Amino acid sequence: MEKKRIAIVGASGYTGAELVRIASTHPWLEISALVADRKAGLEMPDVFPGFRHLDLPRLNVLAEIDLSEIELVFCALPHATSQDVIKTLPETVKVVDLSADFRLRDTAEYRRWYGRPHAAPELQEQAVYGLTEFYREDIAGARLVACTGCNSAAGLFPLMPLAEAGAIDPGEIIIDLKTGVSGAGRSPKEGTLHSEVSEGFQAYSVAAHRHLAEFDQELSRAFGKRVRVTFVPHLLPQNRGILATVYVRGEPARIHEALRRRYEREPFVFVLPFGDHPSTRHVRGSNFVHIGVVSDRREGRAIVISVLDNLAKGSSGQAVQNANLMLGLPETTGLDSAPMFP
Amino acid sequence: MEKKRIAIVGASGYTGAELVRIASTHPWLEISALVADRKAGLEMPDVFPGFRHLDLPRLNVLAEIDLSEIELVFCALPHATSQDVIKTLPETVKVVDLSADFRLRDTAEYRRWYGRPHAAPELQEQAVYGLTEFYREDIAGARLVACTGCNSAAGLFPLMPLAEAGAIDPGEIIIDLKTGVSGAGRSPKEGTLHSEVSEGFQAYSVAAHRHLAEFDQELSRAFGKRVRVTFVPHLLPQNRGILATVYVRGEPARIHEALRRRYEREPFVFVLPFGDHPSTRHVRGSNFVHIGVVSDRREGRAIVISVLDNLAKGSSGQAVQNANLMLGLPETTGLDSAPMFP
Amino acid sequence: MEKKRIAIVGASGYTGAELVRIASTHPWLEISALVADRKAGLEMPDVFPGFRHLDLPRLNVLAEIDLSEIELVFCALPHATSQDVIKTLPETVKVVDLSADFRLRDTAEYRRWYGRPHAAPELQEQAVYGLTEFYREDIAGARLVACTGCNSAAGLFPLMPLAEAGAIDPGEIIIDLKTGVSGAGRSPKEGTLHSEVSEGFQAYSVAAHRHLAEFDQELSRAFGKRVRVTFVPHLLPQNRGILATVYVRGEPARIHEALRRRYEREPFVFVLPFGDHPSTRHVRGSNFVHIGVVSDRREGRAIVISVLDNLAKGSSGQAVQNANLMLGLPETTGLDSAPMFP
Amino acid sequence: MEKKRIAIVGASGYTGAELVRIASTHPWLEISALVADRKAGLEMPDVFPGFRHLDLPRLNVLAEIDLSEIELVFCALPHATSQDVIKTLPETVKVVDLSADFRLRDTAEYRRWYGRPHAAPELQEQAVYGLTEFYREDIAGARLVACTGCNSAAGLFPLMPLAEAGAIDPGEIIIDLKTGVSGAGRSPKEGTLHSEVSEGFQAYSVAAHRHLAEFDQELSRAFGKRVRVTFVPHLLPQNRGILATVYVRGEPARIHEALRRRYEREPFVFVLPFGDHPSTRHVRGSNFVHIGVVSDRREGRAIVISVLDNLAKGSSGQAVQNANLMLGLPETTGLDSAPMFP
Secondary structure (H helix, E strand, O other): OOOEEEEEEOOOOHHHHHHHHHHHOOOOEEEEEEEOHHHOOOOHHHHOHHHOOOOOOOEEOHHHOOHHHOOEEEEOOOOOHHHHHHOOOOOOOEEEEOOOOOOOOOHHHHHHHHOOOOOOHHHHHHOEEOOHHHHHHHHHOOOEEEOOOHHHHHHHHHHHHHHHHOOOOOOOOEEEEEEOHHHHOOOOOHHHEHHHHOOOOEEOOOOOOOOHHHHHHHHHHHHOOOOOOEEEEEEOOOOOOEEEEEEEEOOHHHHHHHHHHHHOOOOOEEEOOOOOOOEHHHOOOOOOEEEEEEEOOOOOEEEEEEEEOOOHHHHHHHHHHHHHHHOOOOOOOOOOOOOOOO | OOOEEEEEEOOOOHHHHHHHHHHHOOOOEEEEEEEOHHHOOOOHHHHOHHHOOOOOOOEEOHHHOOHHHOOEEEEOOOOOHHHHHHOOOOOOOEEEEOOOOOOOOOHHHHHHHHOOOOOOHHHHHHOEEOOHHHHHHHHHHOOEEEOOOHHHHHHHHHHHHHHHOOOOOOOOOEEEEEEOHHHHOOOOOHHHEHHHHOOOOEEOOOOOOOHHHHHHHHHHHHHOOOOOOEEEEEEOOOOOOEEEEEEEEOOHHHHHHHHHHHHOOOOOEEEOOOOOOOEHHHOOOOOOEEEEEEEOOOOOEEEEEEEEOOOHHHHHHHHHHHHHHHOOOOOOOOOOOOOOOO | OOOEEEEEEOOOOHHHHHHHHHHHOOOOEEEEEEEOHHHOOOOHHHHOHHHOOOOOOOEEOHHHOOHHHOOEEEEOOOOOHHHHHHOOOOOOOEEEEOOOOOOOOOHHHHHHHHOOOOOOHHHHHHOEEOOHHHHHHHHHOOOEEEOOOHHHHHHHHHHHHHHHOOOOOOOOOEEEEEEOHHHHOOOOOHHHEHHHHOOOOEEOOOOOOOOHHHHHHHHHHHHOOOOOOEEEEEEOOOOOOEEEEEEEEOOHHHHHHHHHHHHOOOOOEEEOOOOOOOEHHHOOOOOOEEEEEEEOOOOOEEEEEEEEOOOHHHHHHHHHHHHHHHOOOOOOOOOOOOOOOO | OOOEEEEEEOOOOHHHHHHHHHHHOOOOEEEEEEEOHHHOOOOHHHHOHHHOOOOOOOEEOHHHOOHHHOOEEEEOOOOOHHHHHHOOOOOOOEEEEOOOOOOOOOHHHHHHHHOOOOOOHHHHHHOEEOOHHHHHHHHHOOOEEEOOOHHHHHHHHHHHHHHHOOOOOOOOOEEEEEEOHHHHOOOOOHHHEHHHHOOOOEEOOOOOOOOHHHHHHHHHHHHOOOOOOEEEEEEOOOOOOEEEEEEEEOOHHHHHHHHHHHHOOOOOEEEOOOOOOOEHHHOOOOOOEEEEEEEOOOOOEEEEEEEEOOOHHHHHHHHHHHHHHHOOOOOOOOOOOOOOOO
């Protein structure tokens, strides 16, 4: 088989770098173009010196790329920028978008949460939500896949099977989530300086984070009715990793069983023995999700804890998993690295 | 006024060191004895080189201390050890205990949570729970004060006034708490090694932590009925600081107002403007508590977030605050240092 | 005695905040004005929420401050900005400058290292270099004191007494220095983001750092001849603390003795027993310096290791120590806090 | 080709885990046995939950392993234990030892540095020092290879070519090294607790570290005369990564050229453009070494900075690289992962 030629747009950010890292040992992907407008002209090791050993194309502007050669584009641009770029891409190119731009099927919802009208509503219609384990077939046939938000993924992995199984009360869901700082990106901001983040912990976007829109959309669909959850994300003094502590009403044993069954054949999602719960370091740098279920002391309630790496399964790993499907490759190709610990 | 002579038992641990740090600039406390059985004979700077500038007594075993000279003993020993030591102290000595040994009024509850009968039930009867802002007068008159658990303090500061005001539903309280690792002490354990803690995050003692006993005791008393909360602590990759995210059912504005009123004259507890919420770094190394209230998007629910420093207001700062009351000193003496940031 | 009224210019940066922290428990300083051009109009807790418990003036622009009321100004502005501001201050106001603007007696040297002509050469002439332990008397009588660079201080404390004593070879001095990231300030830069700094370590400005100018100036003066040292700073994945590992040629025992004697009466500088060496955590948040001397295995060589807190003794603590002298207060006032550990 | 069956002895430590991580995606290695005396009976995910996705043998005691099936044993035991185990292995098994036990050709030197007589001097005679890039052919033919110390590797990569080329003065070498804490292992010790390591930095084993024995041995051999360097290691508040700042006397350009030439065909060692220097985060989790050369301001002197990951190229990656040679596999097999950043 010939290698599949890919381009990475937004190659100078953290998710772009993670795509390069994963693709560099992927046996069937060939990085044919790296796009980064503001760093065009630089070599990748000038931007990420850890890629010195790789033979990579020079960073370039999109206009200079011959897209007729490219089979699939990973678009790792900031929200709002992404839709403007993707609508210029030729139809022949498949697209995996890592931004929020095509995640919301309802463009009115998009406008509500992102404060601007959608610039490519016609593309939105064909976009498939990239939560692989739940939209596998649609993704395999899609031209445009919108990877989930990293926080959304961490919350949806434990909740979707419980919604499908009717194992929990949809009116009583609280997601207390903690995420590493790399999710905030590489653009310098006071709030993500080492001196501000290290040795400190706080919530942000309390009960108002945009990833709520994805929870609303996916959980309402899975429950078959309008569902509104409580969601409070917090910023961890660490680079990678998301842990979601999900408080639900339902029988703990039944909850565990619903999750165990749903994921027993999934290659990337592991449900721990009942009563165990995971740490973000158990999945650091890998495409795995670990989920644990513990009984609450209050009867009829359970605590479900999930972990994933925000840059891997939460974005770039998920993106490659989806690309594998879209390109007709085995879904797990290039994604079997074990977590790095310590 | 003459200085009050104090002894610190358990001076080689983190809370012991924090007591020394606070006492070292306290104008009315004089450290007359430092007790640390296994390190007896060493100078304090051998154990904590940061105290090199202080003129401190050598570490000693308790039996060698002339207690007739001592007005108050801070007992910073591990749980279970503490009761055995405190029952040997002469009646003339006041005691501030930082362990869990005397926190539970009901010795049956003690036995249930700590797995052993209480060794000094008669002392337990006279012990006062050290949540200063709620037991100030009892503390002032007490011989033995049992400082609260650091996690308990972080949860009780936001919840006690809401219980007293009847502003929330006692059946729907979830405390999702995150704590720095110094609370686990200085004894070497695999789980608190830097390689295990750094760049990782996990829950522990899920819905089963012993500080639940204090929540049960204090919240049941404040609500005037049996209350059982959900409580899940997590371990942060940072040394100091606790943040409790408390999910409650009640009117957010009323909740904020109840907290604001309750604490408006308190020197150490600050309620932020409605909608704001704090970070652990805002109180690092200080005796302050910051509390924020945010409306949930689900109507009739609020998210209350509190922060404190586990070694300061969560244990040694609280201990000095209580000692000030017990010794007839102004309550805030020696506790006015601003937080250290960054 | 009446309190001394001070102003802090540059109050929204880390050294500004550290000045507020120290001043807040200083018995003889009263913060009468806080200046921060870009944040003028804000309250200090909006910028540093940890100061919520303090009664501080609102942030303001300098033009709005009544300087006739102010006895001393701390100027914590970035390099180059400082000289333009200080030359506008009335003669009646004493000034402690924390920037590099007035450290170099030779304005030609200033131009060489900082790439621009000095804007206030007449002020430079009267400025005193703020290494308190070596210029105490000049500082006490000065109107303008230029605090040392934080790296320079860490290198000069071990080296100055050795130069004065002739205990080492001036041609063979290597300073390998490691510093926490707070020294880089609060302005957002890619290089100081948490994701870039945490779990990583590197050198910067190798053999070319501007603090070399201070080493040249002070060591040449102390040795009585032109001295050029090797100096390589590195960036630590921590917020506070500098450790300098200084490689020198000379008899280790004589070196230790020269340091011990020079500092035995100094309140802030401690020389450890021969063979011991310090950690940055032994001085975190405090105004202390710890210095250790160890024999090299190569005869006639020693390794001298010093630590200080870059924001405290390296800048704002040093600044208050100098201000105490300039204001006729006991030098150690307000600076006796023990280090914070952990 | 059939897979090579390997055993990992000492599988419950960090280097053991790193061996499993690397082997898990190595196409020609099959983990047939995992040995860990104190954890025998446990499954690997009980000890390292991040390996849950792998199909691994249960942890066992060595006596229970059928060694006739095993082609190569990785021995990741603590120093001193290793020699006792390795001498019991059948001659048919190749051995890669990660401990210090077989690194010193001269058993008198071993006794001097490790304070005990060598228990297997006859094995020591046949052992090959595992610095792959310098002993490649010997390693390919060896039965027993002793991987280098992680610190030694970080110092030898920059120094060996300079010694061979005669580009530096052998009497004037200073290695100021900084290492992450994972090198200290997983056994709980006060000094490696998070609260002790985080936000702190210090030297250890100043001018007395046992890895000096390896510098003595290898540099004396390379220079062709007795060489004694100065070596001061420091402990970084991070998990992985070593950076060595090496101060040498010699012409910087010639030094750079000697390194560049020596490594231009090496797959894992990269020499940066003259004047550039690396960070540990550029090699995190990978088998790469980056080396930079910068001119000192003092003429005829240079600063050479090298980085590697202590658990990868510093031990387990190096071990697999050597095993590849010993098993007749391409040397780089399984070792091409890009560094993880952030």
